[in-house]
Amino acid sequence: MSDYRDEDPRIHGIRTKIRVVPNFPKPGIMFQDITTLLLDPKAFKDTIDLFVERYKGKNISVVAGIEARGFIFGPPIALAIGAKFVPMRKPKKLPGKVISQDYTLEYGRDRMEMHVGAVEAGDRALVVDDLIATGGTLCAAMDLLERVGAEVVECACVIELPELKGREKLNGKPLYVLLEYYPEA
């Protein structure tokens, strides 16, 4: 559990807005649904503000958001801190020349793509997604950014599932999350 004593008062309001949907997309998974958070303008704004307060004035030039829920949180952060927004997409969605990174899923493989030229060597980047589980997706995103010479400053997610140990998979890269979710014993 988080230590609530130092927790920003906005966090509680955000936590209560996330809906847990059992057995989605398959039995045994407790899905963290952020769409209910987006229905509360104050809680959604608080979510963005917490990230913006952390990253403003840190010379972040790129916010990379992972399709599709990273597209909801990434752009407002990018706009507020004056960074460019770069979508990281599933295969064949981006129209221009891309670089690709394969990664492993629990069952099978997937591939993430980024436009060539979107990010330049020396860019300081954030990676944004709604949630970190095993960390595979975030690692693929970091790999793409580092392959073009950017520095990944931090990964930022609304929710972490600590039991899946995604944080350890990030190879020492910092991870900042607003909430941790532990299944009830």
Place this chain on the structure above:
Amino acid sequence: MSAGTNEDPRILGIKTKIRVVPNFPKPGIMFQDITTLLLDAKAFKDTIDLFVERYKGKNISVVAGVEARGFIFGPPIALAIGAKFVPLRKPKKLPGKVISQDYILEYGRDCLEMHVGAVEPGERALVVDDLIATGGTLCAAMDLLERVGAEVVECACVIELPELKGRERLNGKPLYVLVEYY
């Protein structure tokens, strides 16, 4: 073409940032790539500001964004005008109970879904996407909102392809775009 004389000076900067990619996703299509717009922090901000200036203070309670590029433009607008954001998604992506709307594509069919309970009767809604082509997707989005009793105030897109006559397909619903591409 847009009427240049009354055009907001920010529009030209936005237009020049959109990259046209020939023959994507198939031969003959000139794809309007907005990712290059997102690389210019000022032009992206101007894009959002133009929509926010139009819709602020109009009692819009819902911004509905069409997956996936509508997720890039919709939330910043929603945040700035104090509305909720509702994602309209391809099938099987939303975890809760959904309502679905089938629609026709050039070849075949597709389906758009919205969470039950996200939008309530009487809400005033915007539909946001990056581009309107034939209008099929926007119509499906409007249908979902109207089926739950919301009022679609306007559809808002960055780009319109006027030759595909999407505007006419919207059944009289207003459409606001920043840039037309011929």
